[in-house]
Amino acid sequence: MQIFLYLIIMLIGAFIGSKNFIPEKFENKLSTLQNMCLLFLLGIMGYKIGINNDILTNFHRIGFKAFLIASLCIAFSILFVKLSYTVGGGHKNDN
Amino acid sequence: MTIKIIISVGIGILAGIFQRNDLIIENLNSLIDLGLCLLLFFVGIDIGKNKGILGELKKMGGKICILPVSIVAGTLVGGMVASLFIDLTLVETSAVSAGLGWYSLSAIELSKHSAELGSIAFLANVCREIMAIIFIPFIGKHIGHHETIAAAGATSMDTLLPIITKSTNSSVAVVSFFTGVVLSSLVPILVPMIMSFQ
Numbered sequence: 633m634q635i636f637l638y639l640i641i642m643l644i645g646a647f648i649g650s651k652n653f654i655p656e657k658f659e660n661k662l663s664t665l666q667n668m669c670l671l672f673l674l675g676i677m678g679y680k681i682g683i684n685n686d687i688l689t690n691f692h693r694i695g696f697k698a699f700l701i702a703s704l705c706i707a708f709s710i711l712f713v714k715l716s717y718t719v720g721g722g723h724k725n726d727n
Numbered sequence: 728m729t730i731k732i733i734i735s736v737g738i739g740i741l742a743g744i745f746q747r748n749d750l751i752i753e754n755l756n757s758l759i760d761l762g763l764c765l766l767l768f769f770v771g772i773d774i775g776k777n778k779g780i781l782g783e784l785k786k787m788g789g790k791i792c793i794l795p796v797s798i799v800a801g802t803l804v805g806g807m808v809a810s811l812f813i814d815l816t817l818v819e820t821s822a823v824s825a826g827l828g829w830y831s832l833s834a835i836e837l838s839k840h841s842a843e844l845g846s847i848a849f850l851a852n853v854c855r856e857i858m859a860i861i862f863i864p865f866i867g868k869h870i871g872h873h874e875t876i877a878a879a880g881a882t883s884m885d886t887l888l889p890i891i892t893k894s895t896n897s898s899v900a901v902v903s904f905f906t907g908v909v910l911s912s913l914v915p916i917l918v919p920m921i922m923s924f925q
Contacts, residue, residue: 716797
């Protein structure tokens with residue numbers, strides 16, 4: 633259900649953006665507003681980690697295993713995406 | 728941006744350890760929902776302002792499916808490789824990695840098998856999210872735009888979507904959301920399926 637809520641909110645934003653309903657003053661502040669929301673969310677995520685005793689107390693024991701799995705998952709998924717777009721002739725990155 | 732991100736998460740962690748407030752703790756999920764909805768609304772406006780996005784997606788066509796498939800394959804291979812270095816079986820590390828960054832669901836599912844595996848799944852997927860937050864700006868600048876989605880995994884449709892958008896552009900944001908939805912739908916299927924091989 634949450635996915636649909638996110639989708640609807642994004643669609644409403646996209647509709648408003650495409651119809652130019654947003655005043656120019658607000659449009660210029662869009663990036664700053666995004667940054668503020670993002671940093672707020674990250675702070676809350678950090679808070680969630682900080683209050684979770686399970687993570688903090690178990691970190692020394694299982695932290696290395698978790699870190700290794702996470703690192704390898706990220707590295708290999710990046711590698712597979714790079715390979716599939718290079719070898720498979722997928723869409724080029726635009727950076 | 729990376730420094731601001733690290734500082735925000737760091738302040739949050741320290742506040743969580745030293746300043747526990749029942750009112751905040753009770754309303755954490757509502758605060759996250761509120762922040763996320765606002766952010767997605769702003770991302771939506773950005774997408775709407777960029778008229779070329781729909782054309783971009785049409786141009787990609789079926790190739791848009793390459794991304795989630797590659798991310799799942801890469802993540803599972805990463806999990807399998809990890810089993811060579813730690814005292815967990817191939818099935819266990821694969822199941823942990825199949826959380827694709829969605830720590831709550833994978834941890835709950837795997838804690839049915841063992842509390843330790845549940846904790847590892849939780850931590851590994853939290854680690855993936857934190858590492859993705861830190862490295863996405865670098866990946867977007869030096870490796871590639873779609874690779875930022877690979878690092879994020881299932882969270883590319885919500886918590887990491889804004890970071891991906893900031894480090895790439897709004898057309899990647901649409902691909903990111905689509906990929907995140909596909910990956911999130913796969914997690915509840917993949918984790919129990921892999922554990923059934925145990």
